[in-house]
Amino acid sequence: MPAPHGGRLIDRxxxxxxxxxxxxxxEELPRVSVSMEKRKDLENIAYGIYSPLEGPLxxxxxxxxxxxxxxxxxxxxTIPIVIDVSEDEASSFREGDDxxxxxxxxxxxxxxxxxxxxxxxxxYALKVFKTLDPAHPGVxxxxxxxxxxxxxxxxxxxxxxxxxxxYRLKPKETRLLFRERGWRxxxxxxxxxxxxxxxxxxxxxxxxxxxxxxxxxxxxxKKPGDFRDEVIIEAYEALLRHYYLRETAVLVTxxxxxxxxxxxxxxxxxxVRKNYGCTHFIVGRDHAGVGKYYGPYEAQEAFDEYPDLGIxxxxxxxxxxxRRCGGxxxxxxxxxxxxxxxxxxxxxxxxxxxxxxxxxxELMRPEVVDVILRHPNPFVE
Amino acid sequence: xSEETVIIRIPxxxxxxxxxxxxxxxxxxxxxxxxxxxENEFPEEPVYTEEEEEIIRERLRRLGYIE
Numbered sequence: 001m002p003a004p005h006g007g008r009l010i011d012r013x014x015x016x017x018x019x020x021x022x023x024x025x026x027e028e029l030p031r032v033s034v035s036m037e038k039r040k041d042l043e044n045i046a047y048g049i050y051s052p053l054e055g056p057l058x059x060x061x062x063x064x065x066x067x068x069x070x071x072x073x074x075x076x077x078t079i080p081i082v083i084d085v086s087e088d089e090a091s092s093f094r095e096g097d098d099x100x101x102x103x104x105x106x107x108x109x110x111x112x113x114x115x116x117x118x119x120x121x122x123x124y125a126l127k128v129f130k131t132l133d134p135a136h137p138g139v140x141x142x143x144x145x146x147x148x149x150x151x152x153x154x155x156x157x158x159x160x161x162x163x164x165x166x167y168r169l170k171p172k173e174t175r176l177l178f179r180e181r182g183w184r185x186x187x188x189x190x191x192x193x194x195x196x197x198x199x200x201x202x203x204x205x206x207x208x209x210x211x212x213x214x215x216x217x218x219x220x221x222k223k224p225g226d227f228r229d230e231v232i233i234e235a236y237e238a239l240l241r242h243y244y245l246r247e248t249a250v251l252v253t254x255x256x257x258x259x260x261x262x263x264x265x266x267x268x269x270x271x272v273r274k275n276y277g278c279t280h281f282i283v284g285r286d287h288a289g290v291g292k293y294y295g296p297y298e299a300q301e302a303f304d305e306y307p308d309l310g311i312x313x314x315x316x317x318x319x320x321x322x323r324r325c326g327g328x329x330x331x332x333x334x335x336x337x338x339x340x341x342x343x344x345x346x347x348x349x350x351x352x353x354x355x356x357x358x359x360x361x362e363l364m365r366p367e368v369v370d371v372i373l374r375h376p377n378p379f380v381e
Numbered sequence: 382x383s384e385e386t387v388i389i390r391i392p393x394x395x396x397x398x399x400x401x402x403x404x405x406x407x408x409x410x411x412x413x414x415x416x417x418x419x420e421n422e423f424p425e426e427p428v429y430t431e432e433e434e435e436i437i438r439e440r441l442r443r444l445g446y447i448e
Contacts, residue, residue, distance in 0.1 A: 001426070003420060003425055003426075004427070007420070007425065008425070009427040048427075166444055167444075169441075169446075171427075172427055172429070172433075172437065173437050173440065173441065175426070175427060176429065176434065176437050176438065176441070177441050177446050177447065180438070180441065180447045181447065250446060307403075307408070308408065308417055310417075
């Protein structure tokens with residue numbers, strides 16, 4: 001099993017025995033309100049999912065991540081994890097102070113303010129998303145950020161139960177789980193979709209090389225048209241129940257928003273799975289992409305820059321169903337012409353489902369289709 | 382204070398091959414590359430207390446991840 005990223009699994013969760021006292025202390029501190037998405041990021045820091053981060057980035061790390069895709073100490077890191085504040089909020093505290101982070105009126109973490117520094121939204125968008133197009137969902141969110149960033153270590157004292165508590169595990173738990181199952185090699189699979197046969201084929205191909213499969217759907221804010229979280233979970237439950245060996249695959253959620261940052265996000269996704277204990281990470285076509293902002297294999301190429309990542313990427317090209325072959329295949333294997341192919345087009349499958357039609361069994365398992373069509377509206381609006 | 386180190390000898394031809402492989406990458410020396418590879422091969426696992434391990438195991442059992 002790989003060492004946690006940066007060498008140490010971070011734990012910034014206040015022990016139960018000290019929580020009450022910290023909660024009382026937090027009542028007296030200046031407050032900064034954050035969104036639920038930021039709260040989830042901070043929980044992920046506290047649980048070690050974002051190791052080696054101990055809090056939102058300070059300026060040196062932030063600059064280094066933007067400019068080089070690495071923390072200041074050279075450890076690979078591609079997505080800036082930051083807390084943005086208004087000038088008004090920043091006027092209530094100084095560097096060196098502790099502040100209470102609040103979401104929905106509830107204080108949940110302390111942040112020791114090491115630095116407050118300005119955010120250049122355009123620079124952030126251009127370097128992280130490679131575009132300034134406001135139609136890009138990541139750019140749109142960036143342009144709505146407050147003008148200052150605050151960095152420093154955190155202590156989490158109040159946790160959210162999670163949307164699917166039954167599937168929410170921390171890296172310390174998954175690492176023990178892998179050990180208990182006797183898995184030495186584990187492939188992480190990132191998803192924000194209900195599975196079609198192309199996904200299944202990729203996962204099962206990876207399983208030919210590794211001991212276990214870690215299916216890790218993102219739960220959290222997504223763009224309109226993406227599958228709803230509950231649909232993804234129920235669809236995977238159905239798929240695993242009917243088509244997987246129980247001893248070779250696990251389903252665990254990751255509460256984190258999609259950024260749609262393509263290549264940068266692919267590296268980030270790999271780091272997160274390394275922290276869970278994965279040795280391998282599956283990277284498909286247009287990983288974490290949106291629209292036409294990134295080349296179809298740009299995310300895979302990004303791994304060339306990170307020989308020191310500490311997790312092995314498994315690259316997959318596009319798969320399709322070939323009527324002549326009678327199964328799922330790809331262009332490097334199948335000799336038959338294009339008219340024999342049924343492409344796994346997410347857009348096409350979505351359109352069919354939106355019309356209440358059943359995609360053919362060559363595209364999607366009937367049990368998965370049943371789950372999706374049971375939902376009155378399976379897509380984010 | 383820097384960490385105590387030991388000297389290990391490797392064949393020169395292997396050294397040369399590694400040197401060639403890491404040229405232009407983030408690794409500034411063969412030594413740095415080898416340390417990185419070995420740290421991944423022999424990672425420092427998170428430390429669990431007995432009590433913590435039992436709590437986690439019980440949760441994994443309850444959720445159906447292990448028997």
